[in-house]
Amino acid sequence: MRKPLVVGNWKMYKTITEAVNYVDQIKGALPTPEKVEVEIAVPTLFLQSLVERTATSPLKIAAENCFYHDEGAFTGETSPVALRQLGVKHVILGHSERRRLFYETDEVVNQKVHAALNAGICPILCVDETMKRGQSHGQVAWMVSQVIAGLKGVNEDEMARVTIAYEPSWAIGSGKVAATPSEANEGCYLIRQTIAALYNDQIANRIRVLYGGSVNETNLVDLMARSDIDGVLIGRASLDPTNFLKLVSIVSASEGGSDA
Numbered sequence: 001m002r003k004p005l006v007v008g009n010w011k012m013y014k015t016i017t018e019a020v021n022y023v024d025q026i027k028g029a030l031p032t033p034e035k036v037e038v039e040i041a042v043p044t045l046f047l048q049s050l051v052e053r054t055a056t057s058p059l060k061i062a063a064e065n066c067f068y069h070d071e072g073a074f075t076g077e078t079s080p081v082a083l084r085q086l087g088v089k090h091v092i093l094g095h096s097e098r099r100r101l102f103y104e105t106d107e108v109v110n111q112k113v114h115a116a117l118n119a120g121i122c123p124i125l126c127v128d129e130t131m132k133r134g135q136s137h138g139q140v141a142w143m144v145s146q147v148i149a150g151l152k153g154v155n156e157d158e159m160a161r162v163t164i165a166y167e168p169s170w171a172i173g174s175g176k177v178a179a180t181p182s183e184a185n186e187g188c189y190l191i192r193q194t195i196a197a198l199y200n201d202q203i204a205n206r207i208r209v210l211y212g213g214s215v216n217e218t219n220l221v222d223l224m225a226r227s228d229i230d231g232v233l234i235g236r237a238s239l240d241p242t243n244f245l246k247l248v249s250i251v252s253a254s255e256g257g258s259d260a
Protein backbone atom coordinates (compact mmCIF):
# COMPACT_ATOMS: atom_id res chain seq x y z
CA MET A 1 0.00 0.00 0.00
CA ARG A 2 1.43 3.36 -0.99
CA LYS A 3 1.06 6.01 1.68
CA PRO A 4 -0.90 9.03 0.40
CA LEU A 5 0.95 12.31 -0.04
CA VAL A 6 -0.76 15.70 -0.05
CA VAL A 7 1.29 18.64 -1.29
CA GLY A 8 -0.04 22.17 -1.21
CA ASN A 9 1.72 24.38 -3.76
CA TRP A 10 1.49 28.02 -2.78
CA LYS A 11 3.17 29.21 -5.99
CA MET A 12 3.95 32.95 -5.63
CA TYR A 13 1.24 33.72 -3.10
CA LYS A 14 1.49 35.01 0.49
CA THR A 15 3.72 37.33 2.46
CA ILE A 16 5.98 36.01 5.22
CA THR A 17 3.44 37.12 7.84
CA GLU A 18 0.64 35.26 6.11
CA ALA A 19 2.88 32.24 5.64
CA VAL A 20 3.82 32.07 9.33
CA ASN A 21 0.20 32.50 10.47
CA TYR A 22 -0.95 29.77 8.11
CA VAL A 23 1.69 27.29 9.27
CA ASP A 24 1.05 28.05 12.95
CA GLN A 25 -2.65 27.42 12.36
CA ILE A 26 -2.30 24.01 10.76
CA LYS A 27 0.88 22.46 12.13
CA GLY A 28 -0.74 21.05 15.25
CA ALA A 29 -3.96 19.97 13.55
CA LEU A 30 -2.72 17.39 11.07
CA PRO A 31 -3.27 13.63 11.09
CA THR A 32 -0.31 11.48 12.07
CA PRO A 33 2.28 10.97 9.32
CA GLU A 34 1.65 7.20 9.46
CA LYS A 35 -1.71 7.83 7.78
CA VAL A 36 -0.85 10.57 5.29
CA GLU A 37 2.18 12.73 4.52
CA VAL A 38 1.47 16.44 4.26
CA GLU A 39 3.73 19.06 2.75
CA ILE A 40 3.44 22.60 1.53
CA ALA A 41 5.71 23.89 -1.19
CA VAL A 42 6.48 27.53 -0.55
CA PRO A 43 8.46 30.37 -2.12
CA THR A 44 12.20 30.11 -1.43
CA LEU A 45 12.10 33.22 0.74
CA PHE A 46 9.95 31.48 3.36
CA LEU A 47 11.75 28.15 3.50
CA GLN A 48 14.09 28.70 6.41
CA SER A 49 11.55 30.27 8.68
CA LEU A 50 8.87 27.66 7.95
CA VAL A 51 11.22 24.68 8.20
CA GLU A 52 12.22 25.91 11.66
CA ARG A 53 8.60 26.39 12.72
CA THR A 54 7.61 22.88 11.65
CA ALA A 55 10.62 21.01 13.06
CA THR A 56 8.47 18.95 15.44
CA SER A 57 5.29 18.88 13.34
CA PRO A 58 4.11 16.27 10.84
CA LEU A 59 3.87 19.17 8.38
CA LYS A 60 6.87 19.26 6.06
CA ILE A 61 8.03 22.16 3.95
CA ALA A 62 8.96 21.62 0.29
CA ALA A 63 10.62 23.83 -2.31
CA GLU A 64 8.90 24.89 -5.51
CA ASN A 65 12.03 24.73 -7.64
CA CYS A 66 15.81 24.50 -7.56
CA PHE A 67 18.70 24.91 -9.97
CA TYR A 68 20.74 22.13 -11.57
CA HIS A 69 24.12 23.19 -10.20
CA ASP A 70 25.12 23.06 -6.56
CA GLU A 71 26.87 26.44 -6.68
CA GLY A 72 28.28 28.99 -9.08
CA ALA A 73 27.66 32.31 -10.80
CA PHE A 74 23.92 31.81 -11.31
CA THR A 75 22.29 35.00 -10.08
CA GLY A 76 18.92 34.46 -8.50
CA GLU A 77 18.99 30.66 -8.54
CA THR A 78 18.66 28.28 -5.59
CA SER A 79 21.17 25.52 -4.86
CA PRO A 80 19.76 22.05 -4.13
CA VAL A 81 22.59 21.54 -1.64
CA ALA A 82 21.56 24.67 0.24
CA LEU A 83 17.96 23.42 0.27
CA ARG A 84 19.04 20.10 1.72
CA GLN A 85 21.07 21.85 4.39
CA LEU A 86 17.95 23.77 5.41
CA GLY A 87 16.12 20.49 5.96
CA VAL A 88 13.97 20.53 2.83
CA LYS A 89 13.01 17.00 1.74
CA HIS A 90 10.98 17.48 -1.46
CA VAL A 91 11.28 19.83 -4.40
CA ILE A 92 8.73 20.31 -7.19
CA LEU A 93 10.44 20.14 -10.59
CA GLY A 94 9.12 20.60 -14.11
CA HIS A 95 5.86 22.22 -13.10
CA SER A 96 3.97 23.29 -16.23
CA GLU A 97 4.23 26.93 -15.15
CA ARG A 98 8.02 26.64 -15.18
CA ARG A 99 8.03 24.80 -18.48
CA ARG A 100 5.71 27.37 -20.08
CA LEU A 101 6.74 30.68 -18.48
CA PHE A 102 10.42 30.02 -17.86
CA TYR A 103 11.09 27.85 -20.92
CA GLU A 104 12.32 24.84 -18.97
CA THR A 105 12.96 22.02 -21.40
CA ASP A 106 12.89 18.30 -20.65
CA GLU A 107 16.70 18.40 -20.59
CA VAL A 108 16.74 21.15 -17.97
CA VAL A 109 14.15 19.34 -15.88
CA ASN A 110 16.20 16.16 -16.09
CA GLN A 111 19.35 18.00 -14.97
CA LYS A 112 17.41 19.40 -12.03
CA VAL A 113 16.12 15.93 -11.10
CA HIS A 114 19.71 14.67 -10.97
CA ALA A 115 20.93 17.69 -9.02
CA ALA A 116 18.16 17.24 -6.44
CA LEU A 117 18.82 13.51 -6.07
CA ASN A 118 22.55 14.07 -5.74
CA ALA A 119 21.92 16.65 -3.04
CA GLY A 120 19.70 14.20 -1.11
CA ILE A 121 16.39 15.83 -2.02
CA CYS A 122 13.36 13.96 -3.34
CA PRO A 123 12.03 15.36 -6.60
CA ILE A 124 8.33 15.64 -7.40
CA LEU A 125 8.54 15.50 -11.17
CA CYS A 126 5.54 17.16 -12.83
CA VAL A 127 4.34 16.09 -16.26
CA ASP A 128 1.70 17.80 -18.30
CA GLU A 129 -0.83 17.58 -21.10
CA THR A 130 -1.95 20.82 -22.68
CA MET A 131 -5.31 19.68 -24.00
CA LYS A 132 -7.88 17.03 -23.23
CA ARG A 133 -6.64 13.65 -24.30
CA GLY A 134 -9.62 12.93 -26.53
CA GLN A 135 -8.80 16.04 -28.55
CA SER A 136 -5.34 14.87 -29.52
CA HIS A 137 -3.76 11.45 -29.13
CA GLY A 138 -0.37 13.13 -29.37
CA GLN A 139 -0.94 14.45 -25.86
CA VAL A 140 -0.46 11.00 -24.35
CA ALA A 141 2.81 10.51 -26.21
CA TRP A 142 3.94 13.96 -25.09
CA MET A 143 3.12 13.30 -21.45
CA VAL A 144 4.89 9.93 -21.57
CA SER A 145 7.90 11.54 -23.26
CA GLN A 146 8.19 13.98 -20.34
CA VAL A 147 8.33 11.05 -17.93
CA ILE A 148 11.01 9.31 -19.99
CA ALA A 149 13.08 12.48 -20.50
CA GLY A 150 12.68 13.68 -16.93
CA LEU A 151 13.95 10.37 -15.55
CA LYS A 152 16.77 9.82 -18.04
CA GLY A 153 19.78 8.39 -16.20
CA VAL A 154 17.95 8.02 -12.87
CA ASN A 155 18.85 4.62 -11.47
CA GLU A 156 16.64 2.07 -9.72
CA ASP A 157 17.84 2.99 -6.23
CA GLU A 158 17.21 6.67 -6.85
CA MET A 159 13.68 5.90 -8.04
CA ALA A 160 12.77 5.13 -4.41
CA ARG A 161 12.99 8.89 -3.80
CA VAL A 162 11.04 10.06 -6.86
CA THR A 163 7.38 11.08 -6.94
CA ILE A 164 5.57 11.92 -10.18
CA ALA A 165 2.72 14.42 -10.45
CA TYR A 166 0.31 14.22 -13.35
CA GLU A 167 -0.88 17.76 -13.91
CA PRO A 168 -2.80 18.39 -17.12
CA SER A 169 -2.41 22.13 -17.59
CA TRP A 170 -5.94 22.49 -18.95
CA ALA A 171 -7.12 21.51 -15.47
CA ILE A 172 -4.80 23.81 -13.51
CA GLY A 173 -5.89 26.98 -11.82
CA SER A 174 -9.53 27.29 -12.79
CA GLY A 175 -10.86 25.75 -9.59
CA LYS A 176 -13.61 24.31 -11.78
CA VAL A 177 -12.34 22.28 -14.73
CA ALA A 178 -10.59 19.36 -13.08
CA ALA A 179 -9.91 16.12 -14.88
CA THR A 180 -12.66 13.65 -14.06
CA PRO A 181 -11.48 11.04 -11.56
CA SER A 182 -11.30 8.47 -14.34
CA GLU A 183 -9.28 10.79 -16.61
CA ALA A 184 -6.96 11.59 -13.72
CA ASN A 185 -6.58 7.93 -12.86
CA GLU A 186 -5.91 7.05 -16.48
CA GLY A 187 -3.12 9.65 -16.60
CA CYS A 188 -1.58 8.27 -13.40
CA TYR A 189 -1.96 4.70 -14.69
CA LEU A 190 -0.15 5.61 -17.93
CA ILE A 191 2.67 7.10 -15.91
CA ARG A 192 2.91 3.93 -13.82
CA GLN A 193 2.96 1.79 -16.96
CA THR A 194 5.75 3.96 -18.34
CA ILE A 195 7.74 3.45 -15.13
CA ALA A 196 7.17 -0.32 -15.39
CA ALA A 197 8.49 -0.28 -18.94
CA LEU A 198 11.48 1.89 -18.04
CA TYR A 199 12.34 0.03 -14.82
CA ASN A 200 10.24 -2.86 -13.54
CA ASP A 201 6.87 -3.70 -11.93
CA GLN A 202 8.21 -3.45 -8.41
CA ILE A 203 9.34 0.14 -8.91
CA ALA A 204 6.13 0.99 -10.77
CA ASN A 205 4.04 -0.39 -7.92
CA ARG A 206 6.06 1.44 -5.31
CA ILE A 207 6.28 4.92 -6.84
CA ARG A 208 3.74 7.51 -5.77
CA VAL A 209 1.87 9.24 -8.56
CA LEU A 210 -0.07 12.36 -7.62
CA TYR A 211 -2.82 14.14 -9.48
CA GLY A 212 -2.92 17.97 -9.66
CA GLY A 213 -5.38 20.35 -11.31
CA SER A 214 -8.37 22.04 -9.64
CA VAL A 215 -8.50 19.58 -6.76
CA ASN A 216 -11.22 20.60 -4.32
CA GLU A 217 -13.53 19.32 -1.61
CA THR A 218 -16.02 18.07 -4.18
CA ASN A 219 -13.75 15.95 -6.36
CA LEU A 220 -11.17 14.77 -3.83
CA VAL A 221 -13.08 11.79 -2.39
CA ASP A 222 -13.53 10.31 -5.85
CA LEU A 223 -9.97 11.04 -6.89
CA MET A 224 -8.56 9.30 -3.83
CA ALA A 225 -10.71 6.22 -4.44
CA ARG A 226 -8.93 5.54 -7.73
CA SER A 227 -6.35 2.79 -7.94
CA ASP A 228 -3.44 4.74 -9.39
CA ILE A 229 -3.81 8.09 -7.61
CA ASP A 230 -1.62 8.18 -4.51
CA GLY A 231 -2.21 11.74 -3.48
CA VAL A 232 -2.67 15.24 -4.78
CA LEU A 233 -0.77 18.40 -5.64
CA ILE A 234 -3.07 21.28 -4.73
CA GLY A 235 -2.64 24.87 -5.85
CA ARG A 236 -5.46 27.33 -5.31
CA ALA A 237 -7.39 25.23 -2.79
CA SER A 238 -4.32 24.99 -0.54
CA LEU A 239 -4.08 28.73 0.01
CA ASP A 240 -6.69 28.87 2.76
CA PRO A 241 -5.50 26.96 5.85
CA THR A 242 -8.96 25.81 6.92
CA ASN A 243 -9.72 24.54 3.46
CA PHE A 244 -6.34 22.81 3.20
CA LEU A 245 -6.96 21.02 6.51
CA LYS A 246 -10.33 19.85 5.19
CA LEU A 247 -8.66 18.42 2.08
CA VAL A 248 -6.00 16.70 4.17
CA SER A 249 -8.68 15.10 6.33
CA ILE A 250 -10.49 13.81 3.23
CA VAL A 251 -7.27 12.15 2.04
CA SER A 252 -6.59 10.83 5.53
CA ALA A 253 -10.07 9.27 5.68
CA SER A 254 -9.80 7.74 2.22
CA GLU A 255 -9.36 4.01 2.08
CA GLY A 256 -6.97 4.59 -0.79
CA GLY A 257 -7.24 2.71 -4.02
CA SER A 258 -3.59 1.86 -4.36
CA ASP A 259 -2.71 -1.69 -5.25
CA ALA A 260 0.86 -2.08 -4.08
Ligand SMILES: O=C[C@H](O)COP(=O)(O)O
Pocket (backbone or CB within 6 Å): 009, 095, 167, 171, 172, 173, 174, 175, 212, 213, 214, 215, 233, 234, 235, 236, 237
Ligand atom coordinates in the same frame (compact mmCIF):
# COMPACT_ATOMS: atom_id res chain seq x y z
O1 LIG B 1 0.77 22.70 -8.37
C1 LIG B 1 -0.45 22.74 -8.37
C2 LIG B 1 -1.16 22.72 -9.63
O2 LIG B 1 -0.66 23.68 -10.51
C3 LIG B 1 -2.64 22.75 -9.48
O3 LIG B 1 -3.10 24.04 -9.21
P1 LIG B 1 -4.66 24.24 -8.92
O4 LIG B 1 -5.01 23.32 -7.80
O5 LIG B 1 -4.78 25.69 -8.56
O6 LIG B 1 -5.38 23.88 -10.18
